[in-house]
Each structure stands twice: as C-alpha cells, then as structure tokens.
Amino acid sequence: MAKTKFHDEENDQGGGGDLPGQPEYSAAKATAGLEDKGYSKEVKTKLQGAADRGGKRDDEEHLEGEWQVFEDAKWSLNHAKLIYMISKYAVTAQSVDDEESWIRNVPLLVMVYEGIVAGVLDFDYAPQSTLISQDGVSKRTFMNVTQEGKSAVDDLREQKLLNGLKLSSEDFQPITAYQCSLKGLEFVQQIPIRLKKDVDGFIYAPKPFQDKLLLVQLRREYDEEEEKEAQHFYLIAEGGFEKMSTVTEIEDVSYVASPYLPLHVRRSEKPMTSNAHRAGEAASGESNIKDDLSEAIHLAHVNLLVGEWIAFGSNQIVALNERLGAMDRCQGGLFTSKIDSDPTATQFKVPTGLTQVGILDYDLINCINFEAEINYPEAEGIVQVENFGMHLNVDGTIMYGMKIEAIMERKADDISLDMLSRLLVDVQKDSSQIINDLLSAYQRSLLEMIFNGDESNRCKYNMVIAEAIDPKLNGEEYMDRGDNENELKQVIGDIQSAHNIGADDVLILGRDGMLFAGPNSRRHEPLLLFYLSLLVRDMFIRVFFVRTFVLDDLLKTIRRLIMEHESDPNNISKVRTMLNSASRDIILLQEILSYLGESLEGMEVPERPEDEAGGTLYKVLNMANMRRDVVVRVNDLKKLVSGAQHELQNLSSMTDVINTKQLEDVFKSVEANTKFLVDASGANERSSASLQVMQVMLAGMFSFDIIDRISGGTLGLSTPWWVEQWINEPIVARYPFLWFAINIVWLFLFSFVLLRVMRWMSDLSTGFLTLRVKVNAKINVDKMELYLSDKAIEVTESMEEPHISIKKVTWQEKDWALWAGGAPPKIELALDTQYGFLLSVVFHLDKKKSELNEEGLMRILTATLAEHGILADYTPPTTLYSAPVPKEEEIPS
CATH class of the missing domain: 3.30.160 (Double Stranded RNA Binding Domain)
Structure with a gap:
C-alpha cells in the first residue's frame, strides 16, 4: 500500500525526491525504471515522448505563445509554472512501495504568493481571512491570497492534472491537500527548462543552500507592538536557512469613509456625519501596495454593511445605553474597555487609539444606533478617515455601516474591488476592537469560549451595496471563472450564485458576503437587512457547531484518562481540571443557545413585495426557508449540547466513584495505621512499667556496687582499716542483720533520689x-x-x-x-x-x-x-x- 507524505508547515525535511524537472533531470532519468515500478509500456512511451519533446524544443520558441496545448486543452504559462511547482512538493505514488506526498492548501498559497512577489507568477492577490490549524488549535489571520492562483489550481484539478485530498485537522477544521497526478507529470515533461528555472529560483533556498527545497513553517509568536500573539510563516530549508514570509503583511490604503446606517434600522431622522468634503485627503495619502493591480470591476457610490451576531439581551442593551450616556445631556464620548482598578486616584493613563462615539437614536431595551470614529494610529503616510455607523439590536444582530467617499485617488463613483478588499480588512479588524470596548465582561467571555480565544480575528459577513457596477453584465456572466469572478471573490468569498434583479440591478451571493449593485439598491434594503440578520446567525451557528466537536473531543479525552487513571497518578487531577473546563463550556453553550432561540422567536419574514424586482429578490433570497433551516439547526445544536451535558454527568459520576474508592483506600490505610499505633502505644505503656522497675533494680545494683567499691565487699580486696574499725567491729560483728538493714535503707534512699532527679528532668520538657x-x-x-x-x-x-x-x-x-x-x-x-x-x-x-x-x-x-x-x-x-x-x-x- 502506498504511504502518504505531506509537505507543509510541520515538515522539516526537503521533499520532492528525484522528480522530473529538478536541476539534474534528464529524459532518460525520468523514464528509467518505470516498467519495474509497474507502469505499462504505453504509459512509459507517453512519458518518454513528453520528456523528449520538453528537452528538444527551443525555449524561445516555446515561450513565444501565450498558451501551452496539452490533451486538447490550452494552458497559460502561469498554469505550467504552478503545476511544476506543485510537482516539486507533491506527486502521486508511482508504485505500491513509494510514498505519496501531498502539499496542503495553506502552504501552497504561501508559496504561490512568494512566486508572485518574485515576479515569476503573474497573479493578483488580496487580503483574506484564513483559518489556520496547528497543534490542535485553529486561529484566523489575514493572508495575501491570490484568487487567480486558486482558480488556476481548480482548472488543473478539473482536467485531472492535480489530485485533491480532503481531511480534517485535530480540531475538526476541513483541510484540502494537492498532488501532481500521473497525467500532470506528463504535462510537466513538456514544460521548457527556462520556465522551470524561473520557478526553481523562488522554491529553492539561495546559496549555499541552492539544492535545498524551501518548506513552509507556521510560528505563533508574541507581537510586542500589538501586545498579542501573531502568526507568521517562515520559509526554511535543510542546513539552517530560514526567512520570514511577508504573506501576512497586509497592505494598507488611504481612504475616507462616512458613517452609514439604513433608514430601516433608524429610530429618528437625525442626520449622520458626512466626510464627503474630505475625500481629497485620500488622494494625498499613501499606500504600501507592492503589486501592480489589474482591475476588472469598478463600483460607484458604495455602502458597506459588515454584520455579525453576538449574544445580546434586553438588560445588556439597557446597560449599554446607560454606559454610552444615551439618556444624558452630553451623549457619547471617548470609550475604552480598560478597567479602572483605582477609581479614587487623581490620574490614570490609557494607550492611544480611543473610539469617539456619538449617539444617533436608541430604544431603551431594543436597540441603539450611534456613530463611531476610529482614532487608531496608522503607518506613516497612510491617511484613513474611518467613521462607522453601528446598529446593535436586542436580537444579537450587529451592523457596522460605512459609506465610501474615496480610496486613494479614486472618488466615490470609481471604487476598485482590489482596493475595497484592503479597506475591508481594516473594517473587519477595527470593528472587532470597537465592539470589544462596548461589550460586557460576560459577553466577552462568551465570545472567547465560542472562538477558542481567537475572537479578535472572527469572520464577519460583508454586504456591499452599490448604485452602479462597471462592466454591467448579466448575473451569470460574472461567474466567468476568470477576472470578474476572481475579483469578486476577494470581497465576498467563493461565488455561490448571481442573479438579475429587474432590468437594472444585479445580486451576487458569496460564501462570506454579497454584492447588490444597481440604481434601486436602497429600495430593497429591508429585505437585504433581514437576509443579513439570518446570514450572521448562520455563520455563528457554523462556528458553534465546530465548537461542539472540540467539546466532544475534550469529553473523550476525559473518559480515556478516567479509564487509565491507575496508569498515571496525574490523571485524576487532569480529569478534575478538564471536567471543570467542560462544565463551564457547556453552561456557556446552553446560554448562547437560549439567546439564539429567543432571537429567532421574534423574527418575522417580511411580506413579498408587490413589484416584480422585489418579488424576484424575495424569491432568490428564499428567506422563509432559510429561517426555517436556521431554527432546525439551532434545535439540532440543543440536542448536541444536551448529549454533551449527559456525558459530562456520566463522567462526573465515574470520577466520583474513583474518588470514593481512593478515599476508601485512605480510610483503610488510616485504620490500619491507627490500629498499629494503638497496639504500639499499649505495648509501650506495658513496657514503661517494666522499664521503671528495671530502672529501680539497676539503681539498687548500682547502690550496692558503691558500698562494695568502698568496703571491698565481694571484690576480693583487703578491707580498709577504717571499715574494720568503724563498720565491721561495731556493727557487722556485734549486731546481726544490721548491716543488711543499712544496705536496704541505702537502696531505698538512692532509688528515691534517682526517681526525683528523673522527674525533674521530665519536668524540664514540659511547659x-x-x-x-x-x-x-x-x-x-x-x-x-x-x-x-x-x-x-x-x-x-x-x-x-x-x-x-x-x-x-x-x-x-x-x-x-x-x-x-x-x-x-x-x-x-x-x-x-x-x-x-x-x-x-x-x-x-x-x-x-x-x-x-x-x-x-x-x-x-x-x-x-x-x-x-x-x-x-x-x-x-x-x-x-x-x-x-x-x-x-x-x-x-
């Protein structure tokens, strides 16, 4: 069975093997041993002929035309360079004993970007929010992604020149990997050496590592300037070479924007701030765009609505109204999420970049509308006049609205999608920071849990409303798999469908957003806003669903540790910590579901408009079915969370049984030790009485030894004269048993003194x-x-x-x-x-x-x-x- 090998950020070895197209490649070497590897003579003949053609053709002649022809299909030079690059990293197994190598999607995008920067691949790129998995944790980051390059990969897959593989990460995020197929290897043989050398120039490390293939490695590092963790890609090669890729360095543009909110969500006619008179400031500003932009689509008079769903309730809306001073004489002001830990102190300091809020209108328990002016510092030379209109609804729908007055030298009637995509990055990032300053600590904890600590990079839905689009085409013509579709993908993600709404308007629906362009766009805002409120719930539900997999994996880990608790004494403490975390997650998930359910209960689908264009839009959006689907998905999530809660209760019971058993073992050990101590104490008490008797007996023997030592006694020594004169003659010889009595008295006297001395010494140890x-x-x-x-x-x-x-x-x-x-x-x-x-x-x-x-x-x-x-x-x-x-x-x- 063929083995599988991946080339991506986790690899630290060079790859590609001895494949066609490497510097030492030759036609003979490319086909040598193919029969031994199980290939038929027909396949070998095809590869040999392709290799001969690739090696014998004149490079200049081969580069004159724009297209390569292979298998009756025309391929651009970019396609040829792209498949050659992929073949260096990932090829299909050529026998059952070979390894299959694959290259994952994200590292491939990084290498394609490096090819664009090197001037080898002629693609455009634009920033895009990308989910990246590493070590079981997925986090979003903005990368410079080429939609043209992704489209080229899809072209190659459709013609079977590339194989695709679908798999999941440890935290259940979908991942796609690619490899060059056998048919693709035939095409690689026809690519001229000059093109291959161009590609080798950016996929191999520089001297002295020129024969080492560059590999992509992700590193999560703390950014001191941003004061948070940042994700960077490094290009590494065997021998110690490494350099940081600029694929995550997002290009800034200068722009001027005014706050915007649809009249449908307003509660008053208070005019909003207009920065139209400042549009010229954008032209005087700079940008750090490195690539030459090829623009295919332009919009006129663009209004942006970026939406997301966050759990809100009536109490949170009331508290927010009070915090923003909606009922005060001086409404709004500068705001920050910084907690004042010393309210009685005279001064305090906060970092630069506060948000200026101006109240437009509000409903005490239902919603609030206000303007937010961004004062975050920008790079030198970049001019960004960034004003948001914000609508926060009690049902959790949050909208950030912006009217584009100018981007660089482009005025409101000539907005490029390439530049608009870079502006949207600012809107996505800054809107997260603004709302973070306004949310309660409880709401921030909900977001942190549901997004696994990556809430600052969460994805939002982009709704682009324009009064005109150039070129004006039928809806289907924008899905041309070419320049038009690729530019639209930069703003609204992969295109799902495109529709004509009446004679003048067009609606394009994408995975991450939608574009409605036409002179009647403002008239359809009520339907579009209801659709937006459903879509932001749909996006949140997708994140919620993935979060349940993470929770389920945590519960499985807890069960495994419980079953193996005897093999590792640390397992029980780990289980307790994990049970606490799982319990907290389930409680928060249930609370979020209750907010979701309540927000859907009050949603009523708008009535179908009577005019033809409105009817067409109503039918295309299919909001009644979409609302029903969202409700069904929420009910399904309730079942999943309920199942997780029951599993948690089961695991808690299993843990209690283990804790009870361990406690029982401790009690048995204490009981055994206590019995041993009681027995030892009794034995010690009995022996203490015997010890005291022994002490008296030894004292008596010592006292008799003193008399014997003095008198000679039984020691066999001559009796001193004074003993004979004063003791033997007057006492021992004259009075029988008197000397014995004197010895007994001496014994008692000596023992009494000894016992008193011992008691005195014992008293010294008390008190x-x-x-x-x-x-x-x-x-x-x-x-x-x-x-x-x-x-x-x-x-x-x-x-x-x-x-x-x-x-x-x-x-x-x-x-x-x-x-x-x-x-x-x-x-x-x-x-x-x-x-x-x-x-x-x-x-x-x-x-x-x-x-x-x-x-x-x-x-x-x-x-x-x-x-x-x-x-x-x-x-x-x-x-x-x-x-x-x-x-x-x-x-x-």
Missing part, C-alpha cells in the same frame, strides 16, 4: 507553647531569602509540584532582647516561593523562661518582617489568641 498561625500574606520572596540567610537554619523542606513550590524552614532565634528578655522561640515558616506568599508560622516557646503570649509572638515576628521589607499590609489575628473573659455575673453557679 512549652506551640503556636500555629495561618497567615496567607503576600511577601517579597527575594527579601525573605536575604532575611533567612542570616539565620542558623536547622531544617529546610521543599515540595515541588506542577504550579506549586512550597518551602519550610526552621531555625532557633538567638536574640533574647528582641523577644522581651525571655527565651527566644524556635520558628518554622511555610513559604510559597512561586507566588510569593507566607502561608503559615509555627512557634515553639519555653513558657517557663518567657512571659510572651501568642499575640506577642506574632506581633514581634510581623514587625521584624515588616522592618526588613518582607511583609506589608498584614495584621495578626489577635482575636484568635485570647477569648473574652466572662464577667462574674455571667459565670454560672
């Missing part, structure tokens, strides 16, 4: 105070380490766990004067060195030698730590050390 205080106060770890360096540390204990670093130190204080002239205590501190907290303090004090109480111990220690700059803003809990003394009348008799 100690042990004080344990839980502190949990913030400290300066560096100064604490400096303070401890001057102490004679007796014991140091450390405990290191993930996210935990606990250190215990014990020392004996020496300064008698510091501790009120009494015996200094022994102190034990427990520190959290990772987060900088003093967790607890333990004092051991000999109360027989000190008059300090519990309060005094803590007071002296905290004062000492504060003096060294270690501890601040902490008051010892004095109420815990001394209970109030009851009055005499309160003491019961």
Whole structure:
C-alpha cells in the first residue's frame, strides 16, 4: 500500500525526491525504471515522448505563445509554472512501495504568493481571512491570497492534472491537500527548462543552500507592538536557512469613509456625519501596495454593511445605553474597555487609539444606533478617515455601516474591488476592537469560549451595496471563472450564485458576503437587512457547531484518562481540571443557545413585495426557508449540547466513584495505621512499667556496687582499716542483720533520689507553647531569602509540584532582647516561593523562661518582617489568641 507524505508547515525535511524537472533531470532519468515500478509500456512511451519533446524544443520558441496545448486543452504559462511547482512538493505514488506526498492548501498559497512577489507568477492577490490549524488549535489571520492562483489550481484539478485530498485537522477544521497526478507529470515533461528555472529560483533556498527545497513553517509568536500573539510563516530549508514570509503583511490604503446606517434600522431622522468634503485627503495619502493591480470591476457610490451576531439581551442593551450616556445631556464620548482598578486616584493613563462615539437614536431595551470614529494610529503616510455607523439590536444582530467617499485617488463613483478588499480588512479588524470596548465582561467571555480565544480575528459577513457596477453584465456572466469572478471573490468569498434583479440591478451571493449593485439598491434594503440578520446567525451557528466537536473531543479525552487513571497518578487531577473546563463550556453553550432561540422567536419574514424586482429578490433570497433551516439547526445544536451535558454527568459520576474508592483506600490505610499505633502505644505503656522497675533494680545494683567499691565487699580486696574499725567491729560483728538493714535503707534512699532527679528532668520538657498561625500574606520572596540567610537554619523542606513550590524552614532565634528578655522561640515558616506568599508560622516557646503570649509572638515576628521589607499590609489575628473573659455575673453557679 502506498504511504502518504505531506509537505507543509510541520515538515522539516526537503521533499520532492528525484522528480522530473529538478536541476539534474534528464529524459532518460525520468523514464528509467518505470516498467519495474509497474507502469505499462504505453504509459512509459507517453512519458518518454513528453520528456523528449520538453528537452528538444527551443525555449524561445516555446515561450513565444501565450498558451501551452496539452490533451486538447490550452494552458497559460502561469498554469505550467504552478503545476511544476506543485510537482516539486507533491506527486502521486508511482508504485505500491513509494510514498505519496501531498502539499496542503495553506502552504501552497504561501508559496504561490512568494512566486508572485518574485515576479515569476503573474497573479493578483488580496487580503483574506484564513483559518489556520496547528497543534490542535485553529486561529484566523489575514493572508495575501491570490484568487487567480486558486482558480488556476481548480482548472488543473478539473482536467485531472492535480489530485485533491480532503481531511480534517485535530480540531475538526476541513483541510484540502494537492498532488501532481500521473497525467500532470506528463504535462510537466513538456514544460521548457527556462520556465522551470524561473520557478526553481523562488522554491529553492539561495546559496549555499541552492539544492535545498524551501518548506513552509507556521510560528505563533508574541507581537510586542500589538501586545498579542501573531502568526507568521517562515520559509526554511535543510542546513539552517530560514526567512520570514511577508504573506501576512497586509497592505494598507488611504481612504475616507462616512458613517452609514439604513433608514430601516433608524429610530429618528437625525442626520449622520458626512466626510464627503474630505475625500481629497485620500488622494494625498499613501499606500504600501507592492503589486501592480489589474482591475476588472469598478463600483460607484458604495455602502458597506459588515454584520455579525453576538449574544445580546434586553438588560445588556439597557446597560449599554446607560454606559454610552444615551439618556444624558452630553451623549457619547471617548470609550475604552480598560478597567479602572483605582477609581479614587487623581490620574490614570490609557494607550492611544480611543473610539469617539456619538449617539444617533436608541430604544431603551431594543436597540441603539450611534456613530463611531476610529482614532487608531496608522503607518506613516497612510491617511484613513474611518467613521462607522453601528446598529446593535436586542436580537444579537450587529451592523457596522460605512459609506465610501474615496480610496486613494479614486472618488466615490470609481471604487476598485482590489482596493475595497484592503479597506475591508481594516473594517473587519477595527470593528472587532470597537465592539470589544462596548461589550460586557460576560459577553466577552462568551465570545472567547465560542472562538477558542481567537475572537479578535472572527469572520464577519460583508454586504456591499452599490448604485452602479462597471462592466454591467448579466448575473451569470460574472461567474466567468476568470477576472470578474476572481475579483469578486476577494470581497465576498467563493461565488455561490448571481442573479438579475429587474432590468437594472444585479445580486451576487458569496460564501462570506454579497454584492447588490444597481440604481434601486436602497429600495430593497429591508429585505437585504433581514437576509443579513439570518446570514450572521448562520455563520455563528457554523462556528458553534465546530465548537461542539472540540467539546466532544475534550469529553473523550476525559473518559480515556478516567479509564487509565491507575496508569498515571496525574490523571485524576487532569480529569478534575478538564471536567471543570467542560462544565463551564457547556453552561456557556446552553446560554448562547437560549439567546439564539429567543432571537429567532421574534423574527418575522417580511411580506413579498408587490413589484416584480422585489418579488424576484424575495424569491432568490428564499428567506422563509432559510429561517426555517436556521431554527432546525439551532434545535439540532440543543440536542448536541444536551448529549454533551449527559456525558459530562456520566463522567462526573465515574470520577466520583474513583474518588470514593481512593478515599476508601485512605480510610483503610488510616485504620490500619491507627490500629498499629494503638497496639504500639499499649505495648509501650506495658513496657514503661517494666522499664521503671528495671530502672529501680539497676539503681539498687548500682547502690550496692558503691558500698562494695568502698568496703571491698565481694571484690576480693583487703578491707580498709577504717571499715574494720568503724563498720565491721561495731556493727557487722556485734549486731546481726544490721548491716543488711543499712544496705536496704541505702537502696531505698538512692532509688528515691534517682526517681526525683528523673522527674525533674521530665519536668524540664514540659511547659512549652506551640503556636500555629495561618497567615496567607503576600511577601517579597527575594527579601525573605536575604532575611533567612542570616539565620542558623536547622531544617529546610521543599515540595515541588506542577504550579506549586512550597518551602519550610526552621531555625532557633538567638536574640533574647528582641523577644522581651525571655527565651527566644524556635520558628518554622511555610513559604510559597512561586507566588510569593507566607502561608503559615509555627512557634515553639519555653513558657517557663518567657512571659510572651501568642499575640506577642506574632506581633514581634510581623514587625521584624515588616522592618526588613518582607511583609506589608498584614495584621495578626489577635482575636484568635485570647477569648473574652466572662464577667462574674455571667459565670454560672
């Protein structure tokens, strides 16, 4: 079975193998061994003939014509260069033992862009929001994507020169990969060497790595200027070569725009700001467009409506109206999402780039309309007069409206789609930042969860309304798979359909937006706005549906960890953390579904217009069926979330069983240890009585040894004269058993003294105070380490766990004067060195030698730590050390 190999950002090896078209390629080498690899003689003859033709033809002659002819189809030089480039990265397996190599869509787009920048591929490009998956996490970024190049790839696929493969990422995002087919390899043989060398110039690394193929690698890096994570593509090659691609550097244009909102969503006739008189400023501004734009379609008097759906409720609308000052005398103002953590301070600072808001009209619980002026800093020379009209509805529909007055030197009656696509990038980015300043913390948490932390790059729906389009064609003619369609894709995504609305208007529907052009466009705004409100819900539901797969994958991971909990002691703690995360996600998903359901309940499909053009538009948009489909999809999502909730409950029950079993094991261990301690204590108590008897017996033997040592006794030594004169003669010899009685008295006297000495020594070990205080106060770890360096540390204990670093130190204080002239205590501190907290303090004090109480111990220690700059803003809990003394009348008799 043939193996599969991918060339993309995750690869770090050169690829392509010994394929036709590499620098060392020859016709003989290209066809050598084909029969051994299982190819028929007919296939070998085709490849041999193609190779001979490609090698023998004169390059100049081959480049004179615009088209290459292969299999009765005409191919441009760009097609030839493109398929040759793909063949260097990905080809079909030529035998069952070979590897199949593929190149993913995103790395292919990066390499095509590099070919355009190098001047080898003659395509246009425009910025487009692209979803990129890496390490199980998908994030959007704007890339310079060539729609002409994508169309060329589709052309090659249609003629079977390329194979396509569909697969999914770890977080269930669809991915497409390509490879050169056997038929495509035949075409590659006909490409002249000069064209191949042009392509080799940008797909191979420069000297001294000229024989190494460039590979694409994605890196997610923190952008200090933007203060957030950014995605960059790097071109790398074996040997250490790498350079950053500019494919994610979006080109800016100068433009002037006025706020715009359809009259259908307005509550008053208050005029909106017009920047038409400033249109000339755009012509004086600059742009950083690197490519020469080839323009096919122009629009006149363009109004943009960018829409999205965010969970809103009546309370959020009321709070937003109050926050914006809609009911104040001075409405609106400058706004920011920055939280004021010290409201009583005199001054505070915020970064530049605030949003100026001016209220147009509002309904207290239903909606608010206002203008937003963007003051974000731009690159030097770029002039952008950017004003939004914004409509926030209680059903969650949000619209950002803009009237284009000029882009660069183009006035309102001559707007290029190429330049409009670059303006839309600004609208997409800035609108996210504006609404982020206006949303509540709860709404921001919903967006963060549903978009997996990539809410700032979320995709929105683009509705372009123009009064005229040039060239004016029938709807179907815009889907020409050529220049017209490719330019439209830059603005509204892949084209789904195009329709004539009456004699003068045209409607083009795309995946990410729509274009309505014609003199009657404003008249159809109510239908278009209702359709927009459905589409933004549809886009949100697609994101929601993918999010349920991510949640399901999390639940499967939890179940696997539970089943394997005995193999890894860390599994249970991981399960607890994941269960907490899954529970939070499910709660938020259910709340979002409730908002979605409520927003659909109040939606009523507009009546069909009586005029012919309106009827045609009504039929094309098919809003009744679309609303029904959205409702069905929401109900389906409710089932998925409900199933996930039941699975979560099941997993929680399984975790409880494991926790109960572990707790039971602990109880059994404690019971066994307790029984052992009780038995040991009983044995120790019994042996202590025997020990005391043994101590008395040993004391008696020692006392008798003293008498024997003095008198000679049984030691076999000569009796001293004074013993004979004063003891033997007057006592032992004269009075029987008197000496024995004296020995017994000596025994009791010696034993009594010994027992009193032992009791005195035992009393020395009593009368100690042990004080344990839980502190949990913030400290300066560096100064604490400096303070401890001057102490004679007796014991140091450390405990290191993930996210935990606990250190215990014990020392004996020496300064008698510091501790009120009494015996200094022994102190034990427990520190959290990772987060900088003093967790607890333990004092051991000999109360027989000190008059300090519990309060005094803590007071002296905290004062000492504060003096060294270690501890601040902490008051010892004095109420815990001394209970109030009851009055005499309160003491019961």
